[in-house]
Amino acid sequence: MPETYSFPKVLIAGGAGYIGSHTAKLFYQAGIVPVVLDNLSTGNRAALRFGPFYEGSIADSRLIGRISEQHQPIGAILFAGAAYVGESTENPRKYFRNNVSDSICFLDAIVDAGIRRVVFSSSCCVYGNVQESISIREDRATAPLSPYGETKLFLEKVLRWYGSAYGLQSICLRYFNAAGADTEGELGELHDPETHLIPLAIQAALGGKPLRIFGTDYATPDGTAIRDYTHVTDLADGHLRALKHLLDGGESLTLNLGTGIGHSVRQVIRAVEQQAGLAVPINYGPRRDGDAPALVADPSRAREVLGWVPEYSSLETIVSTAWRWYREVDRASHCARAVAN
Numbered sequence: 486m487p488e489t490y491s492f493p494k495v496l497i498a499g500g501a502g503y504i505g506s507h508t509a510k511l512f513y514q515a516g517i518v519p520v521v522l523d524n525l526s527t528g529n530r531a532a533l534r535f536g537p538f539y540e541g542s543i544a545d546s547r548l549i550g551r552i553s554e555q556h557q558p559i560g561a562i563l564f565a566g567a568a569y570v571g572e573s574t575e576n577p578r579k580y581f582r583n584n585v586s587d588s589i590c591f592l593d594a595i596v597d598a599g600i601r602r603v604v605f606s607s608s609c610c611v612y613g614n615v616q617e618s619i620s621i622r623e624d625r626a627t628a629p630l631s632p633y634g635e636t637k638l639f640l641e642k643v644l645r646w647y648g649s650a651y652g653l654q655s656i657c658l659r660y661f662n663a664a665g666a667d668t669e670g671e672l673g674e675l676h677d678p679e680t681h682l683i684p685l686a687i688q689a690a691l692g693g694k695p696l697r698i699f700g701t702d703y704a705t706p707d708g709t710a711i712r713d714y715t716h717v718t719d720l721a722d723g724h725l726r727a728l729k730h731l732l733d734g735g736e737s738l739t740l741n742l743g744t745g746i747g748h749s750v751r752q753v754i755r756a757v758e759q760q761a762g763l764a765v766p767i768n769y770g771p772r773r774d775g776d777a778p779a780l781v782a783d784p785s786r787a788r789e790v791l792g793w794v795p796e797y798s799s800l801e802t803i804v805s806t807a808w809r810w811y812r813e814v815d816r817a818s819h820c821a822r823a824v825a826n
């Protein structure tokens with residue numbers, strides 16, 4: 486009888502989305518088969534290339550039971566959720582439903598299926614209105630300013646209690662700003678509507694709507710807000726390391742994933758203009774409520790515990806990979822329009 490060998494598998498909820506699809510690719514490359522569960526509410530079918538796919542909701546416990554029985558995942562990653570801060574203040578019920586109650590259904594289903602390790606997508610939004618310009622450590626007081634941030638913080642708390650009650654070991658990863666695209670050009674960011682600075686700046690350079698800058702009077706060197714942009718492949722690597730940490734018997738943790746380096750809105754625009762060789766048309770608006778002047782991670786804990794060191798997160802690499810991806814998308818949509826006409 487030939488010896489059969491099956492690769493370990495991981496359940497990725499939200500694996501058709503931006504960060505989830507890049508993570509699925511990295512797991513696949515590491516020899517762990519990603520089994521994706523996604524309802525495609527904001528995800529993309531074209532990003533599903535690396536393992537089995539199940540279309541459905543994280544609230545569907547029977548489906549999760551079936552997937553778990555068939556694939557026996559060694560752990561789960563929960564990316565699935567609604568992720569627009571502004572929308573969450575206008576439609577909080579959508580956020581509490583999806584990011585809290587449906588997410589708890591997901592946790593219940595994986596616990597019932599015997600899965601004992603989960604990595605969760607949290608956010609720097611849990612920190613709230615940071616006014617000081619120091620980098621943020623995980624033990625800083627939390628005070629979310631939006632329903633979105635509240636849902637992330639709440640799920641972190643749920644996970645702590647599920648750890649002590651059901652033995653569900655977890656790592657909550659608080660991302661700062663995910664950015665960039667797959668370095669091989671295979672995947673990228675395709676949100677609709679798009680709210681993130683770098684894709685909006687690229688779209689503006691390519692002839693889309695002018696980019697709106699919210700606030701030019703912050704107490705920062707050039708007056709615009711400063712954020713910590715982390716390449717999506719570096720974030721993906723953080724998930725692989727987090728799951729390995731748990732599989733090696735490591736304790737549950739909450740960790741920042743950021744670079745520790747901030748870039749202002751104007752610096753990002755300049756980087757896009759240099760990459761594109763085109764001007765980014767701009768219009769100016771007032772500050773938005775609740776936008777902090779600077780949000781920069783202190784990532785030292787993730788480095789110490791997981792050995793996580795961002796490799797692709799220079800602003801140049803982030804912008805060049807995003808640019809390459811958007812040129813492809815732009816070309817493809819021009820071709821589709823030409824065929825349709």
Ligand SMILES: NC(=O)c1ccc[n+]([C@@H]2O[C@H](COP(=O)([O-])OP(=O)(O)OC[C@H]3O[C@@H](n4cnc5c(N)ncnc54)[C@H](O)[C@@H]3O)[C@@H](O)[C@H]2O)c1
Nearest residue numbers: 499502503504524525526527528542543565566568606663
């Ligand atoms: N992008 C960022 O900068 C950022 C920063 C901090 C935190 N996060 C968090 O990271 C996660 C992933 O973010 P993203 O930018 O990749 O978002 P995304 O919208 O691209 O991906 C989310 C995926 O989850 C799926 N999904 C949503 N609700 C679902 C449900 N009920 N059942 C099944 N699938 C569902 C969507 O179809 C999509 O594929 C989110 O939880 C987000 O809140 C993102």
